[in-house]
Amino acid sequence: MKYLTLAAGLCAATAASAETPVLNVYTYDSFTSDWGPGPAIEAAFEDICNCDLQFSAVGDGAALIARLNLEGDHSEADVVLGIDTNLADQALADQFFVPHTLENPTLTLPIEWDNATYVPYDWGYFAFIYDNTKTDSVPANFRDLAASDLKIVIQDPRSSTPGLGLMMWVKAAYGDEAPAIWADLSDNIVTVTKGWSESYGMFLEGEADMALSYTTSPAYHLIAEDDASKSAVAFDEGHYMQIEVAAVTKSADQPELAQQFLEFMISDAAQTILPTTNWMYPAATPTAGLPEGFETLTVPEKSLLIPAEDAGSVREAALTEWLDALSQ
Structure with missing residues (x-):
């Protein structure tokens, strides 16, 4: 009799499991880490x-697009989360996504x-x-950085969204002069890493004076580590923005659930999580505001x-300039 009871229980559990829809979300590595916002x-x-x-x-973001290209219409992703505006045009051109159904979402982007x-x-x-605590004099712009003895670590724009952002930053700030800026910066670059974590880790280990990251990175050290020793350099030619986005795939098995997830991602529930896990500004500032410490950034x-x-055409030209300058 106990075997029949056990079998009935297993069948019920299997049925319940089958009735629970699964939402598959592709994203980047750090988002799903134990210290990231994923959990x-x-x-x-x-x-x-x-x-x-x-x-x-x-x-990273570039890997997300490569994965979608590889899987095509057979992708298991319902949602892709982590592409930024430098890559968004490419994904649209490849027709991976369908329109969202959010009506007039309230956002606080600049x-x-x-x-x-x-x-x-x-x-x-x-x-x-x-x-x-170690660097007293910081550059006012890319020209000053190139003229200094400061050693920096950056990321590869072909595999890293921050690396791509830096390349677009130099292009946006200097236009046709960008190749000369990169040529002058080449002596300052200790190495070019595949991703952000490798280069930032090198900086924290003292292998470089500076690392490419975000103005919000010092908030992590301040809030999570009670360490005020990390600062962002302010450049007078301006700073390039990164806006991270999510979208529903055209092959989604759970399209309604996927749309619900997009709406959730700009709700207070999600936006409150992101600043102190992804260490970025929320796209829709939560009712409670930003965490204490963000006002120091x-x-x-x-x-x-x-x-x-315009990002696609600029990106291709800028990449050629970047490769040429750093290969000399």
Whole structure:
């Protein structure tokens, strides 16, 4: 009799499991890490969705697009989270996504946002981070940096969204002079890493004076480590923005659930999580405001951003210039 009871219990559990929809979200590695926002986002969304949210970590933003290209219409992703405005045009051209269904989402981005496909969930400014207990004199711009003896670590724009952001930053600030800036910076560059974590780790280990990161990075050290020794350099030519977005795939098995997830990502529940886990500004500032410590961050006087519709052509030209300059 106990065997029949056990079998009945297993059948009931299997049926219940089969009735729970699974939402597959592709994102980047750091989002799903133990210290990233993934675990808290998963728990908060599952509290309201009656579903099983499953994240798949797929490298960085460029790797996300490569994965979608590889899988095509057979992709298991319902949502892709982590592409930024420098890559958004490429994904649209490849027709991976369908329009979102959010009506007039309330956002607090520093620019107007009107896009039928992408929903932004956080944003930030790229910046070089330094140790203010070791470096007394910091450059005012890229020219000053190139003329200094400071050693920097950066990321490869072909594999890293921050690396791509830096390349677009130099292009947006200097235009046709960008190749000369890169040529002058080549002596300052200790190495070019595949991703952000490698280069930032080198900086923290003292292998470079500065690392490319975000103006919000010092907030992590201040809030999580009670360490005020890390600061962002303010450049007078402005700082390039990164806006990270999410979108529903055209191959989604759970399209309604996917749309619900996009709406959740700009709700107070998610936006409260992001500042102290992804260490970026929320795209829709939560009712409670920003965490204590964010008021100490460097705020650029000038914002730079190449429109998404122009990013593709600029990106290709800038990459050729970057490769040529650093190979000499």
